[in-house]
Amino acid sequence: MKNIIPFILLLISACGSTAPSFLPGGNDLPDGIVGQDYLTEVEITNAILFKENIGVDISPPEAGLKWKPKVTTLKRGEAERVEEDYHHIIISGKPKEAGEVLVHINGYSMGTTTPGSKINKVYVIKMKKN
Template sequence: MKYLIYILILIVSGCAGTHPTVLPEKNNLKVATVNHKYRDVIDLKGGAVNESSVSVSITPNGSGLVWDPEEVKYGFGGEDGINKDYHRIIITGIPKKSGDYSVTVSGFTLGTMHSGKDFYKKYKIKIK
């Protein structure tokens, strides 16, 4: 009987996937200044993501800020290339006008051994 209980615990624990975490945990990104370069990073931890499973929006439009996944250079078999890493979202640009803006990161992790999980996080950026 103990053997059966151990087997059931092992099976059930194998079905429990990790929940994705969007970092930083705080709800505010770094303060930006009009006409000065800006850069901040949002990290997605705890699951596999790709281009079709991650959505990022910066509102309202016209802030001068954009987002891109981190680009990782590699070399393999004598050929060089660039991979886009959607676990690391880079917010960059030169802000055009002051105000309060928001960055929304949402999506889902891809199911591998565990089923995928949804994530959602909204940040504020103050542009002075």
């Protein structure tokens, strides 16, 4: 019985958390090198996200980077379905200039555990010359 009480407390505290969580933590994404392919992923947990309630702005726009959700193709027999997962934001491209690139993830979550929670996260990517 003593072992179950900490488990119940942990379960209750997990259900009570209302803020979306971001991985990686902090405000920095991995550095990039001008002219070389760049690829990283941001994972958003503790939120229900759809295309209509999340946006990603990369600035400067001419930095050479773009974003997209993680895409999974599901097959069942002859049928095929493509799913976009907005909990996994893929940032990729070929950086064009040295300097800082800002990735601003914004919107709001949906659902019963975090209805209307705002999403507002800014990451910095440092682009270096080779």
